[in-house]
Amino acid sequence: MRRALQLAELGRGRTSPNPMVGAVVLDATAQLVGEGYHARAGEAHAEVGALAMAGERARGGTLVVTLEPCCHHGRTPPCSEAVIAAGVSRVVVAMADPNPQVAGGGLARLRAAGVEVLAGVAETEARSLNAPFLHRLATGRAHGILKWAMSLDGRTALPNGDSQWISGPPARDWVHRLRAQVDAVIVGGGTVRSDDPLLTSRGRRHTEPMRVVLSRQLVLPPKARLWDTTPAQTLVAHGPEAPAAARHHLDALGVERLCLTRCEPLALMEALAQRGCNQVLWECGPELAAAALRQQCVQRIAAVIAPKLLGGTAARTALGALELPSLAAAHPWHDVALQRLGSDLLWILDQR
Amino acid sequence: MRRALQLAELGRGRTSPNPMVGAVVLDATAQLVGEGYHARAGEAHAEVGALAMAGERARGGTLVVTLEPCCHHGRTPPCSEAVIAAGVSRVVVAMADPNPQVAGGGLARLRAAGVEVLAGVAETEARSLNAPFLHRLATGRAHGILKWAMSLDGRTALPNGDSQWISGPPARDWVHRLRAQVDAVIVGGGTVRSDDPLLTSRGRRHTEPMRVVLSRQLVLPPKARLWDTTPAQTLVAHGPEAPAAARHHLDALGVERLCLTRCEPLALMEALAQRGCNQVLWECGPELAAAALRQQCVQRIAAVIAPKLLGGTAARTALGALELPSLAAAHPWHDVALQRLGSDLLWILDQR
Numbered sequence: 001m002r003r004a005l006q007l008a009e010l011g012r013g014r015t016s017p018n019p020m021v022g023a024v025v026l027d028a029t030a031q032l033v034g035e036g037y038h039a040r041a042g043e044a045h046a047e048v049g050a051l052a053m054a055g056e057r058a059r060g061g062t063l064v065v066t067l068e069p070c071c072h073h074g075r076t077p078p079c080s081e082a083v084i085a086a087g088v089s090r091v092v093v094a095m096a097d098p099n100p101q102v103a104g105g106g107l108a109r110l111r112a113a114g115v116e117v118l119a120g121v122a123e124t125e126a127r128s129l130n131a132p133f134l135h136r137l138a139t140g141r142a143h144g145i146l147k148w149a150m151s152l153d154g155r156t157a158l159p160n161g162d163s164q165w166i167s168g169p170p171a172r173d174w175v176h177r178l179r180a181q182v183d184a185v186i187v188g189g190g191t192v193r194s195d196d197p198l199l200t201s202r203g204r205r206h207t208e209p210m211r212v213v214l215s216r217q218l219v220l221p222p223k224a225r226l227w228d229t230t231p232a233q234t235l236v237a238h239g240p241e242a243p244a245a246a247r248h249h250l251d252a253l254g255v256e257r258l259c260l261t262r263c264e265p266l267a268l269m270e271a272l273a274q275r276g277c278n279q280v281l282w283e284c285g286p287e288l289a290a291a292a293l294r295q296q297c298v299q300r301i302a303a304v305i306a307p308k309l310l311g312g313t314a315a316r317t318a319l320g321a322l323e324l325p326s327l328a329a330a331h332p333w334h335d336v337a338l339q340r341l342g343s344d345l346l347w348i349l350d351q352r
Numbered sequence: 353m354r355r356a357l358q359l360a361e362l363g364r365g366r367t368s369p370n371p372m373v374g375a376v377v378l379d380a381t382a383q384l385v386g387e388g389y390h391a392r393a394g395e396a397h398a399e400v401g402a403l404a405m406a407g408e409r410a411r412g413g414t415l416v417v418t419l420e421p422c423c424h425h426g427r428t429p430p431c432s433e434a435v436i437a438a439g440v441s442r443v444v445v446a447m448a449d450p451n452p453q454v455a456g457g458g459l460a461r462l463r464a465a466g467v468e469v470l471a472g473v474a475e476t477e478a479r480s481l482n483a484p485f486l487h488r489l490a491t492g493r494a495h496g497i498l499k500w501a502m503s504l505d506g507r508t509a510l511p512n513g514d515s516q517w518i519s520g521p522p523a524r525d526w527v528h529r530l531r532a533q534v535d536a537v538i539v540g541g542g543t544v545r546s547d548d549p550l551l552t553s554r555g556r557r558h559t560e561p562m563r564v565v566l567s568r569q570l571v572l573p574p575k576a577r578l579w580d581t582t583p584a585q586t587l588v589a590h591g592p593e594a595p596a597a598a599r600h601h602l603d604a605l606g607v608e609r610l611c612l613t614r615c616e617p618l619a620l621m622e623a624l625a626q627r628g629c630n631q632v633l634w635e636c637g638p639e640l641a642a643a644a645l646r647q648q649c650v651q652r653i654a655a656v657i658a659p660k661l662l663g664g665t666a667a668r669t670a671l672g673a674l675e676l677p678s679l680a681a682a683h684p685w686h687d688v689a690l691q692r693l694g695s696d697l698l699w700i701l702d703q704r
Binding site: 309327330333 | 502503504505506507510511514515516517518638642645653655657658659660661662663664665669670671672673674675676678679682683684685686687690692695697699701
């Protein structure tokens, strides 16, 4: 199962709206004879690849897979039928598929065909691997990561607005790698106006993540790097109050628009989930970041802390108002990882 | 020498204005026969204790000591004479004593008496151990540590001013231990007014560090825990502009006063150095902290970062204005140590 989880990881950033899945096949003498993983939505499921590699050697053997084999016709035929056809005697799975079209049906089909099924092996690791997918199925919203870079004294800019660069090249490189693992990167209109960002993984992923701008009134610059959709798709989400002229300008540029019924983080996360986004990255300014937190649209924080002091009460910080009544209401986040990126620190924390 | 450095460390927090010093004696067959360290200013030097333990076995042996033996009559007689009298053949030292009353004179005296001298063994470690003492001798100012506790988004209070507690019990316990290692703890008048702090090590050191309040105009509460000098000494430093009535009030309370010619961090650090403080701890608010940084009165930063979000542009941060013209002027600090204190992070950095 540890090997199957490693294989699943190879699909990171490419499988949405599907989960990451890995599989290995052992023959009747417990020799490894097949490996597979789900490489991209629309392509073969992990079990199919592993069984194809094993061929006749799968007969009487064991399939180890990180997620319950499916039992429905989606973009590919049901895997549970392929498993039965391959003649394996035993299937070991880490977790049931929470997709309502499966939800135990795959395991039931296998058992009905006389295959021995062992479920729940390394389930914690498997759930952690696919936390964004599970979050989307459970809530109908994309899983959100909020990332910022700040000085040791908590500043994200000088009082004069200068913010490039607080962190060093290894931290900026890490951000590009993080973008390669998510389905969309979100900024507000203010970031487009002040930074004119590119928001790509710099080629680390072949289809770059979608770039999303949330802008209530579409007060946006006529020219911006995001309006060139050659490197990556751009989606501008706005409120019903956005003026027609601004909408037409974007339409004329060929930039896709999405009119939300309410221009707020929650509505955007629901819309992105419906478009198949499992995980998105908030790279926005303090007010939008605080709004996303208030609406429970941030499940993970990735804070880069540089060993520099910026000072200044007028200097920007990472978060606007959270409206906490007391310190007791500031619930601690769960420590996931702490590492150095060059001379900077990266602290990753999850909502409890 | 490693053992001698360990022994030296046992005096931490008690030797000022002297440095920490440790010594071991090996007999002629290289057996360890004596150990000593400088436990407190006015008490025996490390060499004297180690030689006393060795007794006659020191004759023909080796003295290993972290600092050059002194050659002057201070509160104790010169150690170089004691070393010669003990009949050791060889002296190994980590570093020369920068004290202008010694400055190589101790080693010269030993060599003149026919003792073999090896100097510079583990000099880097020895200099690091006594960095505050060396800083005071080189600059005439105490070595400053600036400590703060902040949320993950860089806040030291909620917008309503609530700041107790951002960090958890292990971090607060660590602050008490840190106070036991310094000669004085400094706050501004604002901290006395808002927090009424005690500023002791909570009994971790028998003579508590001196508590220092820097207050230009002596706008201070008539009652405060710091005015009770039973647990620890309190010194109130003020400017020449402080009104007579406020001075008399403190005098009547029995609290020591110090009128600085200019009420600023630099003048205070010089005055504290003259009083024999090697190292002091700034536990002040953002404006005084920024002033101390601008005047090069901070050589080390100890930042406690709690895994909580406070938010709010009106919320207090660790530092007021540093008046940096650009991000390039924000020089990175040197990473000394990173550790977890319960669920909080502690990051210690030194000025380069």
